[in-house]
Amino acid sequence: MTGGAPGGRALSAPIMGRAEEPTVFELSSPGRSAWSFRTTGVPEWTAEELVPADHLRPEPLALPEVSERDLVGHVTRLSARQYSVDLGAYPLGSCTMKYNPKLCDDAAGLAGLAGAHPSAPAALTQGWMELLADLAARLCAITGMHAATLQPPAGAAGELTGLLLMRAWHRDQGRQRTKVIIPDSAHGTNPASVTLGGYTTVTVPSDARGCVDVAALRERLDDDVAGIMLTNPNTLGLFEEDIAEIAAAVHEVGGLLYYDGANLNAILGVTRPGDMGFDIVHMNLHKTFAVPHGGGGPGAGPVAVSERLAPYLPGPLPIVGDDGAWEWFTPARSIGRVHSWHGNALALARAYSYILANGGDGLRKVAEAAVLNANWLRQRLRGSYDMPYDRPGMHEFVASAASLKRTAGLKAVDVAKRLLEEGFHAPTVYFPLIVEEALMIEPTETESPQTMEALAQALERIAADPEGASAAPRSTPVGRVDEARAARHLIPTWDARPEPRTSE
Amino acid sequence: MTGGAPGGRALSAPIMGRAEEPTVFELSSPGRSAWSFRTTGVPEWTAEELVPADHLRPEPLALPEVSERDLVGHVTRLSARQYSVDLGAYPLGSCTMKYNPKLCDDAAGLAGLAGAHPSAPAALTQGWMELLADLAARLCAITGMHAATLQPPAGAAGELTGLLLMRAWHRDQGRQRTKVIIPDSAHGTNPASVTLGGYTTVTVPSDARGCVDVAALRERLDDDVAGIMLTNPNTLGLFEEDIAEIAAAVHEVGGLLYYDGANLNAILGVTRPGDMGFDIVHMNLHKTFAVPHGGGGPGAGPVAVSERLAPYLPGPLPIVGDDGAWEWFTPARSIGRVHSWHGNALALARAYSYILANGGDGLRKVAEAAVLNANWLRQRLRGSYDMPYDRPGMHEFVASAASLKRTAGLKAVDVAKRLLEEGFHAPTVYFPLIVEEALMIEPTETESPQTMEALAQALERIAADPEGASAAPRSTPVGRVDEARAARHLIPTWDARPEPRTSE
Amino acid sequence: MGHFVPHTDAEIAEMLAFLGLSSTEDLFATVPEALRLAGGLAMAPGLSEPDVAAEMGRLAAVNAVFPQLVCFAGGGVYDHEVPAATRSLTFRSEFVTAYTPYQPEVAQGVLQMLFEYQTMVARLAGLEVANASLYDGASALVEGVNLAVAASGRSTVWLSRGVNPSWRSVLETFSAGTGHELVDVALVDGVTAWPADGQVGAVVVQYPNYLGCLEDLGEARRAADRAGALLVVVSDPVSTGLLRSPGSFGADVVVGEGQPFGTPMSFGGPLLGLFACRMSHIRRLPGRLVGETVDVEGRTAYVTTLRTREQDIRREKASSNVCTNQTLIAVACAIQLSWLGTGGLRELALRCARGTRYTRHALLGIDGVAPLVGAPTLREFAVRTPVPAATVVERMADEGFLAGVALSDEFGGGLLVAVTERRTRAEIDQYAAAFEKVVR
């Protein structure tokens, strides 16, 4: 045959076993094609007529040449090698992998939303502007803040936006501060964002109860502190009970409080960052508000702020003009754009439809069930795993395999891989860093009590029978993956593969 | 827990191994729900107010009580236990399991098509009527016939419709005939339809070349013969070269020729049933024209006829009225409706979009590639399998495992199950009935030469190494299924399961 | 375009060479020269994907559908909501692009969905067994009558005029082949008046009937008993959320239309023929049946069973000629029934009944609009209108409503109106206002 691997073969679909799926480059056969374009009637000038010679590509760019059939087969088979929320529970701590209602897919698929060019004049996008404005208003109501930007496309982008807001505010106070405090339990994006925001990270330790050590915090507070970044509940799933005291102390030295909203799911309708004293809040709509995670994005990381910070928000923002129509407005002292347009708009539309569907009552129920599931599971697993902070928590908890590692050689990673075999996704492991052999478990509110029971039993089985866990997982599309080799012999593209290639 | 099996567990997804998926009844937990209805503002009369007491259901009908999340998980996991064309090749003879372009899905999903009530006055459904009329016209052009009904929802329904047309025609000729001739290689729906059409089946044998034995046919022809049902190419994938002679002979005794269009894929743009002398033709749009098979339907089985039979077609049919608008019309001597409305309309829309996309040139290419693939594979496999009719054929061919069974105990069913392990769907086995240990292979035109090569190698491997094939398949979601037990201990519903049930 | 054939010219040449052929025309050497189509098909060349989309879009745009046209028509096909979950699950490509489950080892997905479907359909019917789908309610009716005739050995059928006329017409068409004698039984004020005596094979009644009226199934059962017949009930499965099941009244066979569960109106197709019967008739069951069994290792597995009834094995003696059925629509139905659940089905029926009562009341308040018949109705009702019903439908279309189904002379004219859970009070009020205007 002239070239290419067989395309119509389901060998790699798990339904047919555990064989590999060739890359699309291997399926390629010269001259084959799937593309199809509209008949336009536009004159058919040649490339040479259209492109100056010194710019013209000498030969076509090599892309895979496959039929639509083979492309569909390839991608469908690859999808069958992928775990997902729609297949089963995903208790990945900090990530809030809840079930995302299908009605939100419909919302995001509306032609009147997906088909809009972002540069269209406001008169032509009034629906979008109303949606964005109402979403911002609702997020403010949920967080207890005054105004919000929807531009940041993810949580980390929200963090950096928030830090730049902090920076601009301090600048206008007449003094540029240099430090931002974060707890030792913080997510990695926090310190990374601090650096990109032009600040130095100062770490504050957690106390024995898993919360910010207030005394240690006070030691670190001075008038060079721009602010503090906290999640509440924190990454241990514990509510920072001293938050009012912390807020007062930080405010006292002229600092601001930044709320990392990754854990907002736990407190919907229960308490609000604004009421706790936070000045800046980012939300991960892809965690709390049913924007599906897409294998790693897109998400949305809106930032809401208190009144004094509102003039600094990125613009443009939709506001109602004199004639009652929506128009764009950029705040007086705006830090500038943080996204080339209005953020991940379709993700925002998904979240909006989710908030509409739940309403105030439903969001509160979300928090209740999320916290109930997590506490039930923690209580249930106390006999099987170490619970370094063994007290009532919120929507997630951090267990530890430290004892099991010592007694039976069962590491956190082994628990994770065994759980894959048991039909569940693994928890987050080795985070937060302050817990040895951490297993960070977040069941979310959409898993039923029956699923919680099954998850508990699976985790109990693993702890009770740690034998051979290092060989896990055995029933997955591939066995344990050699991560070290990937870094040592880096193959970041198909073109970098060492083997000789016969065709492309 | 109050009841129910865990819903959020991917145990049965093959990605996670080969565990079972509970039924939706087992996932059910009393009081749980997924439903959600529009707010209407209509007064909320009670059931007692609305239903006379002697009609009122004493207790709610028991259905599964699951969350949307658990329902999505359940069905998604079940989908992962299912082979399909989108996963890999499906060389199921007679079934034409080609790849169905995704553009046809879009066509069928249009709100202006899917949202129409069939009783709406013609003025409100002009688009549908134009579509149906043009589809009928194109099917007539493809088959060489005069007029068509699109009502029959599948091939078998088309057959019966055709036989009733035959019946009505003979009645109007003044004499009710009693017999219909079918070849011994015919599909089971043919004789079953003959019975339902009120006729007696007379079987005509195939000759050594696999075609209708013309001499034997002549012996069976008399003026009690209403007609003959043939596929051409026949179920052996061979073209009935004597078709003109057959047609003349049948017509001579006043009989009609019925064309079973299951194999129409082979002759698109090459030759036409009408030109061969057929009077009545059904098409399986779900084989030839990219209506996906849906796990067993819906399909569409339009019937096209020659001019003399047109007055008998089921109605109503769309025709252009005096004012240029489409209107409904029922032919003068119509046999009556064969579907409660206009047939599987959305399936017809799919087929229509497929025909538009291919055009005359593309349809011819379909036939060429289908025939090329089948002949290539037959030629390639001659050394490995018996080829009872070893000569150039059309879009499919019938091999036999007879020798392999004798020499190595490898039956047709074993070849089928081994092929599942190899990542392909199995061919049709034990059909047609005239071939011992038949393996009926139809690659279709959408499989690439590379896939053909892989399929050939897999079939060669199976023939070369028949050892242990009776234990196949081993890598599928379940192993070989006990079909005898299913019939012996019949469990046609979950309620008929013998085991005690804890919850529902 | 031939866009979906992957072969490149080079590959075609290579494959032809392997066969010893020099052109694709040679592939058709066994087709006699005289039969070859000279000049190819008389059909325009293929269109690109966007061009096809544009053309299909043009055709779709010409039809009037919601929200331009608010639907109050039923008569067998109803405007129910199809939730996003049902839609997205049904259209998983594993279900859409699979064939009939001939190889159970790789078809457990479809098979288990059908097993669950059969269970729910049997419960709706109040009978022990259901098949894996038929084409539509009409074809299910045909098969039900065939079963009854075969089981009773008598080919005369009492057919209530309350049965959907389109379905009756289909039954009549197919009876030309089977030779059943259909005896129409008239309605009196909306319900069937059964003959006092006679010997027949099947008694067929619809519940609620075509005019929306609640037939007395107990009476139908007694009529069947007197006549030595099987009782075949055409049942609206949505109404079953509130009504006693046909099985509880003694039905032998229950058929119906499953479109209301998860399938849009689709201009009347694909639909879904529901078919259930008593276990004692299982050997005559038409179509496919899925049963539970085990695999070699004892794991639960599903498989099509009692295949010896079917055409591919039994041939001219098969219980039916059905091969391809409506599996994907059955999958949608099973998903939708699970989405509804116990409470949702009841609520759905209730909402339809409430909307129907509200609408009926509004229409009957209009001068000259009167009930067509007196019997109680549930989710559909018929009215007499001052102008012909067909005219009402025509005029109401200009007001943005599909007013209902205009009844034929058989029923003395009149308009059949159906109200689903989708219709809001505001829509109904506007509908009634427009109605008042157009019948003036």
Next chain:
Amino acid sequence: MGHFVPHTDAEIAEMLAFLGLSSTEDLFATVPEALRLAGGLAMAPGLSEPDVAAEMGRLAAVNAVFPQLVCFAGGGVYDHEVPAATRSLTFRSEFVTAYTPYQPEVAQGVLQMLFEYQTMVARLAGLEVANASLYDGASALVEGVNLAVAASGRSTVWLSRGVNPSWRSVLETFSAGTGHELVDVALVDGVTAWPADGQVGAVVVQYPNYLGCLEDLGEARRAADRAGALLVVVSDPVSTGLLRSPGSFGADVVVGEGQPFGTPMSFGGPLLGLFACRMSHIRRLPGRLVGETVDVEGRTAYVTTLRTREQDIRREKASSNVCTNQTLIAVACAIQLSWLGTGGLRELALRCARGTRYTRHALLGIDGVAPLVGAPTLREFAVRTPVPAATVVERMADEGFLAGVALSDEFGGGLLVAVTERRTRAEIDQYAAAFEKVVR
């Protein structure tokens, strides 16, 4: 509604009892009383699914989109066709509802798609390595500059005014934190006029630039060499179907916007930041990178690699703070590029260029319409209009066209017009006719 919480009241009670609690309020015991939200959220109760659909439908209907509004606007987001195959494959729920592939054993689907994506993006750039996506072109630009500054050790940046002004604005925003000094470099007749000397960390140019003009990348490379800087090229990947790759001109980093491949305009998001660089910079690569490796049994497997660059490990010293990126949009891009293939990408670029030339010619035939700049363009061009461009856009909307992007004063006004493969000759002719009318 709380519709997506499965727990029944009985189950909640049971679980609370297991925890020794008596009410759900008790679950929040660690939240100080004073902070509890009395009376719940000030927000209306939840809506049913159809009610949400109706509300979203209302909002969507208010926006003007195709076919009411035919799009000639670009400026970074383009109206390209998204074929059915790309749409249906991208939205397979296995991709949509998965998290970042932290457990490679159950994430080979996403990982292999990203590996294929990286390969194709690297080829588009003409460089050795690409990451697994960034938020949008603007954020990719920010990261590209960050890389260049870190690699060169110099924080001054020559930033061509031909770079998309919105992206420049984003770069400026983030430079407040990183402290980069951005030096704008002006255009002369549409192309960048680089300073003769200076020492900077990064030279940033767009190709084709914001006005659609073909910059001289050789010149930009020489300017970078003179200044000791890395060359960061903002590249339109569609144009790459016809143009030499930035890598072939010596770019060190290539960034771009991937929306044209498989993602609708979406009111400007989600977009897709393309990022590629030379292998020598891989330790500074921002974001995720997928690499090929093997599993314990030696089977090919994919995994995210060189993780030590990333924030969760490197924390304040990470090469970037990116965590969640735009994976699903990258999956769509990989599918779309495979659907296009070698020939399709070229054809796509060709069709855009043809439409652009045809449109440009038509507009320049209108009295008072003149080229804004003289440099050659490819798929987008700018014209001076007799009435202000914003007015043209406003008036053209009434004619059913989104006329283009009105340029700011920075460019001396003018209208930026983009033409994709979707625009037919008839649409363009009507557009030009309407244009002539509104500028009169």
